[in-house]
Amino acid sequence: MRVRGLSKRYGAAEVLRGIDLDIAPGETYALLGPNGAGKSTAIEVLEGIRRPGAGDVRVLGEDPLDAPRSWRSRIGIVAQSTGDLGPFSPRELIAHFGALYANPRGVDEVLELVGLTDQAGKRASRMSGGQQRRLDVALGIVGRPELLFLDEPTTGFDPEARRRFWDMLAGLTGEGTAILLTTHYLDEAAHLADRVGVLTGGRIVAEAAPADLGGPEARVPVVRWRDATGMAREERTATPGALISRLAAEAAEAGLPGGEPQDLEVRRPSLEEIYLGLIAGESTGNDQGDGAGESEAVGAQNPAQGSAAPCRAEGTGDADHAVAATRGVAA
Numbered sequence: 001m002r003v004r005g006l007s008k009r010y011g012a013a014e015v016l017r018g019i020d021l022d023i024a025p026g027e028t029y030a031l032l033g034p035n036g037a038g039k040s041t042a043i044e045v046l047e048g049i050r051r052p053g054a055g056d057v058r059v060l061g062e063d064p065l066d067a068p069r070s071w072r073s074r075i076g077i078v079a080q081s082t083g084d085l086g087p088f089s090p091r092e093l094i095a096h097f098g099a100l101y102a103n104p105r106g107v108d109e110v111l112e113l114v115g116l117t118d119q120a121g122k123r124a125s126r127m128s129g130g131q132q133r134r135l136d137v138a139l140g141i142v143g144r145p146e147l148l149f150l151d152e153p154t155t156g157f158d159p160e161a162r163r164r165f166w167d168m169l170a171g172l173t174g175e176g177t178a179i180l181l182t183t184h185y186l187d188e189a190a191h192l193a194d195r196v197g198v199l200t201g202g203r204i205v206a207e208a209a210p211a212d213l214g215g216p217e218a219r220v221p222v223v224r225w226r227d228a229t230g231m232a233r234e235e236r237t238a239t240p241g242a243l244i245s246r247l248a249a250e251a252a253e254a255g256l257p258g259g260e261p262q263d264l265e266v267r268r269p270s271l272e273e274i275y276l277g278l279i280a281g282e283s284t285g286n287d288q289g290d291g292a293g294e295s296e297a298v299g300a301q302n303p304a305q306g307s308a309a310p311c312r313a314e315g316t317g318d319a320d321h322a323v324a325a326t327r328g329v330a331a
Helices: 039-047 090-098 107-114 129-141 159-174 186-192 240-253 271-279 318-329
Strands: 002-010 013-022 028-032 054-058 075-078 147-151 178-182 195-200 203-208 222-226 232-236 262-267
Touching: 002 039, 013 039, 013 203, 028 039, 028 186, 039 147, 039 178, 075 129, 090 107, 090 129, 107 129, 107 159, 129 147, 129 159, 159 178, 159 186, 178 186, 186 271, 195 271, 203 271, 222 240, 240 262
Parallel strands: 028 178, 028 195, 075 147, 147 178
Antiparallel strands: 002 013, 002 054, 195 203, 222 232, 222 262
């Protein structure tokens, strides 16, 4: 994926302001940002269901708006929430959508990957929210996508299911699948992403590997302790070892038990703290709900959206229908 200068307006509101983005095969890129920052608009442009205002967008070598029908079979989409699953089981839904692709994964393989083997024959609408979310993911990966869009994929997952899901994504990227992930779970971004971009106010204000986001200054350790009077103290320092040595000497001189400072703690800022620092003070109120519901959305007319019923849409290519309907299951 290669994006240069992507911009988008809704009336007077400038939602995206010149975004540049690159994602390589096999790379996981986490796009982070507060609600209303422009994430949904950006992703819908990349998926080919919303028109950009300006800029050059190339996804798998094609302009998403003008891409041939075969391009649709090369992407997978897992949108943010689950819609109507109909009276069908996970096995039936996965088999149906898999049949729309040239080289799908086997149904049993997909069920195993997402941890739904035991629920394969159960009516999907009666499964738990976390299980339905796993079904969303199953429909997104059944076609062996080269690029997978994941929007808040582990909402409703228990800790064990999240870990299994992370392992599954590692397997996909190992096969060369590129992943664009949006999540509010900062630990998930830190675990999965090769690179993280922070989108706020319509701009990507920082981009780096999770361990490097914010630059060296943002990662200076903080030392906390209580002095001889019991007062809580803290100090940011690039040389915590030297500070601790000084504090130990002072504690010994003050006759503190063991000659050590009380309640001593050394920690580096977490990814969440760095992220919050990056978005602090940025205005996100001009996003108009990130463009949701705008009538110019290219994919809004697709009859498959909003329903997972296993039927082919008239006048719609198989791969087009598979992508749109997969999005509809989770829309």
